Amino acid sequence: MNEELHAVYEKLYYFFETRKYADLRILLLDMEPFDIARFIEDNLEEKEELKFFRLLPKELASDVFVEIESDIQENLIKAFTDKELREVVDDMFLDDTVDIIEEMPANVVKRILKNSSPENRKQINSLLEYPDDSAGSIMTTEYVSFSASTTVETAFEKIRKTGLNKETIYTCYVTDRKKHLIGVVTVKDMLLADKNELIAHIMEESVVTASTLEDKEQVALKFSNYDYLALPVVDKEGCLVGIVTVDDAVDVIQEEATEDIQKMAAVLPSEKPYLKQSIFSLWKARLPWLLLLMISATFTSLILSKYESKLQYVVGGAVLYAFVPMLMGTAGNAGNQTSVTIIRAIAVGDVQFRDVLRVILKELFVALLVGLTVAVVCFGKLMLIDRLYNDITLKMAIVVSAVLFASIVMAKLVGCLLPILAKICKLDPAVVASPFMTTIVDVLSLILYCSIAIAVL
Amino acid sequence: MNEELHAVYEKLYYFFETRKYADLRILLLDMEPFDIARFIEDNLEEKEELKFFRLLPKELASDVFVEIESDIQENLIKAFTDKELREVVDDMFLDDTVDIIEEMPANVVKRILKNSSPENRKQINSLLEYPDDSAGSIMTTEYVSFSASTTVETAFEKIRKTGLNKETIYTCYVTDRKKHLIGVVTVKDMLLADKNELIAHIMEESVVTASTLEDKEQVALKFSNYDYLALPVVDKEGCLVGIVTVDDAVDVIQEEATEDIQKMAAVLPSEKPYLKQSIFSLWKARLPWLLLLMISATFTSLILSKYESKLQYVVGGAVLYAFVPMLMGTAGNAGNQTSVTIIRAIAVGDVQFRDVLRVILKELFVALLVGLTVAVVCFGKLMLIDRLYNDITLKMAIVVSAVLFASIVMAKLVGCLLPILAKICKLDPAVVASPFMTTIVDVLSLILYCSIAIAVL
Numbered sequence: 001m002n003e004e005l006h007a008v009y010e011k012l013y014y015f016f017e018t019r020k021y022a023d024l025r026i027l028l029l030d031m032e033p034f035d036i037a038r039f040i041e042d043n044l045e046e047k048e049e050l051k052f053f054r055l056l057p058k059e060l061a062s063d064v065f066v067e068i069e070s071d072i073q074e075n076l077i078k079a080f081t082d083k084e085l086r087e088v089v090d091d092m093f094l095d096d097t098v099d100i101i102e103e104m105p106a107n108v109v110k111r112i113l114k115n116s117s118p119e120n121r122k123q124i125n126s127l128l129e130y131p132d133d134s135a136g137s138i139m140t141t142e143y144v145s146f147s148a149s150t151t152v153e154t155a156f157e158k159i160r161k162t163g164l165n166k167e168t169i170y171t172c173y174v175t176d177r178k179k180h181l182i183g184v185v186t187v188k189d190m191l192l193a194d195k196n197e198l199i200a201h202i203m204e205e206s207v208v209t210a211s212t213l214e215d216k217e218q219v220a221l222k223f224s225n226y227d228y229l230a231l232p233v234v235d236k237e238g239c240l241v242g243i244v245t246v247d248d249a250v251d252v253i254q255e256e257a258t259e260d261i262q263k264m265a266a267v268l269p270s271e272k273p274y275l276k277q278s279i280f281s282l283w284k285a286r287l288p289w290l291l292l293l294m295i296s297a298t299f300t301s302l303i304l305s306k307y308e309s310k311l312q313y314v315v316g317g318a319v320l321y322a323f324v325p326m327l328m329g330t331a332g333n334a335g336n337q338t339s340v341t342i343i344r345a346i347a348v349g350d351v352q353f354r355d356v357l358r359v360i361l362k363e364l365f366v367a368l369l370v371g372l373t374v375a376v377v378c379f380g381k382l383m384l385i386d387r388l389y390n391d392i393t394l395k396m397a398i399v400v401s402a403v404l405f406a407s408i409v410m411a412k413l414v415g416c417l418l419p420i421l422a423k424i425c426k427l428d429p430a431v432v433a434s435p436f437m438t439t440i441v442d443v444l445s446l447i448l449y450c451s452i453a454i455a456v457l
Numbered sequence: 458m459n460e461e462l463h464a465v466y467e468k469l470y471y472f473f474e475t476r477k478y479a480d481l482r483i484l485l486l487d488m489e490p491f492d493i494a495r496f497i498e499d500n501l502e503e504k505e506e507l508k509f510f511r512l513l514p515k516e517l518a519s520d521v522f523v524e525i526e527s528d529i530q531e532n533l534i535k536a537f538t539d540k541e542l543r544e545v546v547d548d549m550f551l552d553d554t555v556d557i558i559e560e561m562p563a564n565v566v567k568r569i570l571k572n573s574s575p576e577n578r579k580q581i582n583s584l585l586e587y588p589d590d591s592a593g594s595i596m597t598t599e600y601v602s603f604s605a606s607t608t609v610e611t612a613f614e615k616i617r618k619t620g621l622n623k624e625t626i627y628t629c630y631v632t633d634r635k636k637h638l639i640g641v642v643t644v645k646d647m648l649l650a651d652k653n654e655l656i657a658h659i660m661e662e663s664v665v666t667a668s669t670l671e672d673k674e675q676v677a678l679k680f681s682n683y684d685y686l687a688l689p690v691v692d693k694e695g696c697l698v699g700i701v702t703v704d705d706a707v708d709v710i711q712e713e714a715t716e717d718i719q720k721m722a723a724v725l726p727s728e729k730p731y732l733k734q735s736i737f738s739l740w741k742a743r744l745p746w747l748l749l750l751m752i753s754a755t756f757t758s759l760i761l762s763k764y765e766s767k768l769q770y771v772v773g774g775a776v777l778y779a780f781v782p783m784l785m786g787t788a789g790n791a792g793n794q795t796s797v798t799i800i801r802a803i804a805v806g807d808v809q810f811r812d813v814l815r816v817i818l819k820e821l822f823v824a825l826l827v828g829l830t831v832a833v834v835c836f837g838k839l840m841l842i843d844r845l846y847n848d849i850t851l852k853m854a855i856v857v858s859a860v861l862f863a864s865i866v867m868a869k870l871v872g873c874l875l876p877i878l879a880k881i882c883k884l885d886p887a888v889v890a891s892p893f894m895t896t897i898v899d900v901l902s903l904i905l906y907c908s909i910a911i912a913v914l
Contacts (some may be wrong), residue, residue, distance in 0.1 A: 016579035
């Protein structure tokens, strides 16, 4: 948070505490709903929240409400009178209402629906039916649409009349009588056209659409590729059922990146910001993978124990143990570099199914090149540095470097194949590939090391 | 890529090869510039590119050009006549021109500037002076502005006259005579207002702005927090110098997430999509950290060698070796969970300077909880499973579990402190914390293990 905002928060708190409500309102009118929501979350006691919320200027109330975290939303709703709840819900866009409802317990949901208009209730219920990660779940039904035979002037009149309650007015949709989407027209096109021109003549007929069940991540990618402000969502019959606006796409992009990063780090993803997560929920998110990885390390212990007796009879067998962490660590890092790169490339659409062979070949060459370089440097290090504190023969140095080379190549291939296989099996590459990869690479490089060492030395 | 687009690409290629240029143009008019650019990159030979580009409908040419990757852009510019270059450059938005120029060699830059209008040349030169990661570097100077005394009607006239060449018309800016930014007004507000209303009466005076030198990542965060379509950029005197539009913010958000993911995986970040990166550049991006991590693993070898002689005299000393990979692996994973979580929380603005103490305390509690759980499970596993293939005494199991507990707590604290320290030292948390963390955690957990084992057993 910047200094400036911090000063505003202090003023706000001062006005609130000293009951200078007129000053408070003037200050609030100059603030962004997002910042007011953060103020409520971070600076107020639970019992102050409702009191503060009631002081918000009417036109800000629902905008602020939408930005508040769900626990406080729930408390507020429970404390609202029916009239207050109705006012807040009425002013919200339907996609925001749906987002809030999805976080609430059943009795609160009932109250929200009871205090919505019949028309809105119907739309909310239909939006609630879309699966969690679908385009349908992030769309709103509040868009502007015309028929193709409307003139620009009439279209502007319609916008003036209904625009206030639409999530965006800048992209308008042209539909036929059966609500089939037949074109889009922007306010820019309309402003630049003659007022008697027909919408049919200035609309763009080739429209990129999303389907209701499309993955919301794919929808967000369309925004980043095509630079849209809004994208129409159509059902199987090509009828317009809603729109997704760019602000929701931005949220999806941020959330999905965070989720992928969490999954790659073996953490169960959470949509809540870090500071809002309880210690218990952080524990729950981190424990499963950590336990699984710890238990799967049984394999490495098994292998080491198995080879131990044999390694004892090998020249310098004990010395070789000292390089196990280096070998496993480097192989793990090498594999991780590849898997993370591929996972991200798949996520942002840079790599597609048809590229699989290209990717594998590319990674093979990179692996050979990287493996060779690292192995050569390692050989030099073994002969020049490690010999200072350990009895390392030329033969041992060769074995260690050769195994390092082989481990890196193996690790990079595993790191490249796992996410691709996951994608083919319709599993989440980020989950399957990254944490599992380490275990697989650890085991393989250990077996490689022990067996080669025993065979050669 | 979806099936549909694939079919379009095949048609496109067929029309191009069989010289059905009229059909080709009709098809192109229905396509998105982004998709046409991908077609040129993936399906055409180098010598076909110019020929194909010349077939593009005039109104699409510069939109497509902007989306093409820079190597092909360079080839095209070199092959363009002066007239062609002028037409393409004239139709581009200035921020896109600047992006392209930044990737080009000096002689190509000269040609581009020579073929720009004097006014544009001046603006391009001033945009080029902003540092690479600043708001200035992603802004454009093509915005709509009025004085406060303009009426809505006159404002619309101005938009009609100049709007075609503006990057956005939906958010307009109100400035005084000295170009100080005094308000914003949206086309929506203007449409809903009376045509004789003064802009002064409907404009929003409290404006969130970015400063020219502000980090572009911070600017992108403002978009995701405040749901803007455009953000004004002001200089130190508060004069409006440009705007950043939401499509550029989306690109920044995607790029920064990819960069952070690459850095966390010990890869030098690259802006190029995976398939466009050469094998050599992938090698260059992955080698430095891999080498550094390999060499820094010398410490673990050193420690293991040092304790080896002592461990030999300990009961079951050889058996203890078998658990080194499990201990180091689990500690590494535990630390990674924390560091990645904190790095991302800092990046998306969820964690700020003033939260440092809260974060450390929280991580300490989570670490104790997670460490305890994992250690207990590990103890059970040692006594029930590992005893089947190894001679494990109760004392040994206690030592291994206790060290595991201590390692996890230590790893999580390191994983939490490193990114915070990096941020305080104005270093990049993603670079400093993640790859370094593993080495630090490895070394510390090994020392812990060896010294405790020798002391107790």
